[in-house]
Amino acid sequence: MQVRTLGCSGGIGGELRTTCFQVDDDILIDAGTGLGNLSLEQMKGIRHIFLTHSHLDHLAGIPLMVDSIFGDITEPVVVHAAPATLAALREHIFNWVIWPDFSILPTASRPVIRFEAMQPGEVVELDGRRIEMIEVNHVVPGVAYCIEKGVKTFAFSGDTTTNDTLWPALNRHARLDALVVECAFADEDEALSQKAFHYCPRTLIADLAKLNHRPRIYITHLKPGAEDRIVAQLQARLPDLELRRLSGGQLIRL
Numbered sequence: 001m002q003v004r005t006l007g008c009s010g011g012i013g014g015e016l017r018t019t020c021f022q023v024d025d026d027i028l029i030d031a032g033t034g035l036g037n038l039s040l041e042q043m044k045g046i047r048h049i050f051l052t053h054s055h056l057d058h059l060a061g062i063p064l065m066v067d068s069i070f071g072d073i074t075e076p077v078v079v080h081a082a083p084a085t086l087a088a089l090r091e092h093i094f095n096w097v098i099w100p101d102f103s104i105l106p107t108a109s110r111p112v113i114r115f116e117a118m119q120p121g122e123v124v125e126l127d128g129r130r131i132e133m134i135e136v137n138h139v140v141p142g143v144a145y146c147i148e149k150g151v152k153t154f155a156f157s158g159d160t161t162t163n164d165t166l167w168p169a170l171n172r173h174a175r176l177d178a179l180v181v182e183c184a185f186a187d188e189d190e191a192l193s194q195k196a197f198h199y200c201p202r203t204l205i206a207d208l209a210k211l212n213h214r215p216r217i218y219i220t221h222l223k224p225g226a227e228d229r230i231v232a233q234l235q236a237r238l239p240d241l242e243l244r245r246l247s248g249g250q251l252i253r254l
């Protein structure tokens, strides 16, 4: 299994793209502006998209992608998400005002996307990859995903602040090889991080103590301009952890 970082920034500007990870060739975890780094051929190979929550920076690529591949695919792309996230997508994006409802286009019986509700705790198995949804704590309903293939295990926190759901769920796995975890704000912006339900270094460090595994840790969703400060604040207080800043294009092999 491999995870390619198509986008991992908390914003845009220059080379920065928002959250989108490609698992092998056919799965996306979130579909932010990083999705636009895929070629048309690569987009046609995407069969499943798993969403962590309803915010634009995690799904902005979907409407544009489905229009781009509209005439070229025979089976719908399956969008997996929690019921609240799917309801938001239907009501606020695919509502014929912001974008046409591609879940009934070109025809209701053979649409280009299909929405598939998933509940926290549920596992979807796709060609030997077991994808588990885990509840987290964001300003809108949010989830993380843990993906197992063989013995290898990868997890992505989605957007979250302090919680007691992600860490016990990860501890239930026999191992954790790589963890992509968000830390959107620097400690100076802790008040904003609390309002927006994100981690800052202080709160992430406190939660990492709840994790029994010692994975490679990749920090994601850094707000543009604060990247170096956030990573320095984490590394200064976690010198013994294998902790690095995630960057666009980075490949995580498992």
Ligand SMILES: Nc1ncnc2c1ncn2[C@@H]1O[C@@H]2COP(=O)(O)O[C@H]2[C@H]1O
Pocket: 010, 055, 057, 139, 159, 195, 196, 197
């Ligand atoms: N009061 C607030 N609540 C939530 N988000 C906020 C607030 N003020 C500013 N924001 C920003 O809005 C952004 C929405 O996407 P994010 O959750 O990635 O990060 C959020 C913050 O950067």
